[in-house]
Amino acid sequence: MSxxxxxxxxAFEAVWAVALSKSxxxxxxxPIAIxxxxxxxxxxxxxxxxxxxPIGTGYAVWVGIGAVLTVAYSLSTGAESFSLIKVALILGIVGCVVGLQLVSESH
Structure with missing residues (x-):
């Protein structure tokens, strides 16, 4: 469940990051209320x-999810320019987040 x-x-980290930029x-x-x-x-x-x-794993995954979703939103709305290198780097973050989940041990 954790x-x-x-x-x-x-995911809500991405929501607040986008709302912050829209404020x-x-x-x-x-946007401030959101x-x-x-x-x-x-x-x-x-x-x-x-x-x-664990704090290190949890925080890294949280930030990774927020970063990936924020960049995906920016690319999909045209707020940020698209490039294959950006997509490859974002996929790298996704791979690292999945990897951290796989090797993590709960308390």
Whole structure:
């Protein structure tokens, strides 16, 4: 269950990162509200997951999921330019996240 919570909270990390960029320096109320809700869910989920997962592995997976989803969003919306090298590097992050999950031992 900790892994599922960690994955969901990693997805919310991407939500708050995108909302933060859309807030235009905390001047737009809707993105600010989305940011606040998503950051609370994301951090709470990370905290809950880390009750049973090692901190290094849990944090790396959380950040990796958030980074991959944030870049995927940026590429899909055209906010960031697409290149095969970016895709290859993102796939490398995915591989590392999966690898950490496979070799991790819960407390």
């Amino acid at each position: 892994w599922l919570i960690l994955i969901v909270s990693g 235009e320096g905390f001047t737009r109320p809707v 940011f606040v809700v998503a950051v609370v869910i994301s951090m709470a989920g990370l905290g809950i997951a880390l009750r049973e997962l």
